[in-house]
Amino acid sequence: MQCKDFESVLASEGSGPLSAEAREHLGGCSRCQDFLSDIDSIVAAARTLSSEVTPPDRVWLSLRAQLEAEGLIKEPAETALGPSWWENLGFFLKPRSLATAGAALLLAVTAVFLTHTSRTTNTVNVPTETSTAKITGTTGPSAPGGVTNSPSAPVDVTAKNSAPGPAPSRVKVLKPSPSENASTTLSETEVDVSNMRLAGAGNAQVDASLRQNLHTLNEFIAECEQHLGKHPEDELAREYLNIAYQQKADLLAAMMESGRSEH
Amino acid sequence: MCASTVIPGTTLGAIRRIRSSSGAATGQLARQRPPQPVTWTEAEAIRQAQAGNAAAFEFLYQLHSRRVYALCLRMVGNPADAEDLMQEAFLQLYRKIGTFRGESAFSTWLHRMTVNVVLMRLRKKSLPTDSLEETMEPDAENSGPKRDVGAPDLRLSGAVDRVNLERSIEKLPPGYRTVFVLHDVQGYEHNEIADIMGCSVGNSKSQLHKARTRLRELLQEEIREQAREERKAAKSQSGALD
Numbered sequence: 045m046q047c048k049d050f051e052s053v054l055a056s057e058g059s060g061p062l063s064a065e066a067r068e069h070l071g072g073c074s075r076c077q078d079f080l081s082d083i084d085s086i087v088a089a090a091r092t093l094s095s096e097v098t099p100p101d102r103v104w105l106s107l108r109a110q111l112e113a114e115g116l117i118k119e120p121a122e123t124a125l126g127p128s129w130w131e132n133l134g135f136f137l138k139p140r141s142l143a144t145a146g147a148a149l150l151l152a153v154t155a156v157f158l159t160h161t162s163r164t165t166n167t168v169n170v171p172t173e174t175s176t177a178k179i180t181g182t183t184g185p186s187a188p189g190g191v192t193n194s195p196s197a198p199v200d201v202t203a204k205n206s207a208p209g210p211a212p213s214r215v216k217v218l219k220p221s222p223s224e225n226a227s228t229t230l231s232e233t234e235v236d237v238s239n240m241r242l243a244g245a246g247n248a249q250v251d252a253s254l255r256q257n258l259h260t261l262n263e264f265i266a267e268c269e270q271h272l273g274k275h276p277e278d279e280l281a282r283e284y285l286n287i288a289y290q291q292k293a294d295l296l297a298a299m300m301e302s303g304r305s306e307h
Numbered sequence: 308m309c310a311s312t313v314i315p316g317t318t319l320g321a322i323r324r325i326r327s328s329s330g331a332a333t334g335q336l337a338r339q340r341p342p343q344p345v346t347w348t349e350a351e352a353i354r355q356a357q358a359g360n361a362a363a364f365e366f367l368y369q370l371h372s373r374r375v376y377a378l379c380l381r382m383v384g385n386p387a388d389a390e391d392l393m394q395e396a397f398l399q400l401y402r403k404i405g406t407f408r409g410e411s412a413f414s415t416w417l418h419r420m421t422v423n424v425v426l427m428r429l430r431k432k433s434l435p436t437d438s439l440e441e442t443m444e445p446d447a448e449n450s451g452p453k454r455d456v457g458a459p460d461l462r463l464s465g466a467v468d469r470v471n472l473e474r475s476i477e478k479l480p481p482g483y484r485t486v487f488v489l490h491d492v493q494g495y496e497h498n499e500i501a502d503i504m505g506c507s508v509g510n511s512k513s514q515l516h517k518a519r520t521r522l523r524e525l526l527q528e529e530i531r532e533q534a535r536e537e538r539k540a541a542k543s544q545s546g547a548l549d
Binding site for chain 1 (some may be wrong): 359380468469539
């Protein structure tokens, strides 16, 4: 075997064991011994170079901005949950659903009217901590930020179902004001709903899901109210509260509908 | 059943939208809900990213960015370009993540994309006459392993330090550099490199051998250059003393 052949063996075999013929050549060739020794030194030095280097944070920030700009990042709830709107159209066109939707609309309009009233007077008429107590009992750990899939902390649905009658935390409105009337209407509906079984016996998951959404919504409303208590001038927070009331009305209507269909 | 699937989805979706958009204006509301760390398996994170989940994108980025950045850094030699290339590689990956079916490992897919992005950039930077084939497989006459018949070989043992090696790696032709970094620095096997580079295992072995041999020559040149510099400095020092 010549030096050239030995090098060919190295090229084709890589770092694997040498053949007997190659070993024999290596034993008698100082030039190839030097060559192999140098290659080993290079490989050993290369192994000491770090294979991982932490990039600066700005790269992810920039990448994320680009992903958002291109619409590659989507709302997880929309992709993970729920069928498309046309699949749900049939449900909303049922006469009973239409009646429930009408009731929900009425609640929503009341809520909007009351929120606007409170805004024009520029006072903290929207539910204060006293009225918030109506929908508390929802102070558990909340859902993480808007990017995760995990819902908020599970609600003890069994406890609610096994204890009929108004829960101690749901107190009646103490002073009559327009906004509190809306809250009262919503709370009373909520009390009714809390005593219903919302879906078939075999579908406790649906029941829990609806109640969990109500729990999350209540939390958000309480949060908005608390924020408005400290910053009554915050129009955006008021707007969110308004939307949350509407959503709660919709949800309660759907829950009532779901419960009614069981009886 | 409909109510159970429609209303929860829309309601929670709306709340999440409200929360995510209210952060700037009502900072207090947002601050009360710090994002929680997400722990997924890679496969789960890929599925979530395919659905457009931002946290999954970030999870995959955090999982692989250090190795990808190291590769880019060794390939181009400067942090600004490396950051740019890494961002481009991840962006391309996320654009195509919907098509990932798991035929190869996710990291292999990502590294293949990174290598392509880097080699394309290096090709654009090099002379307009250079083809990609030349970038991958340099002219054997000029860049391949060679031995100076007349000059004695310098022994490298003990003379290879990180600085010398890094400087010499930068001088390697891009194709050799890629295989060398993937195998000898990052520890990939030849079958993985073949997958990343889109070549045969034999080709990967051959390229690595040529890369190492070329590196040896570059390091020997480096040592000779250093020796020349030292001689010159010593001569000028003795001249000053006379």
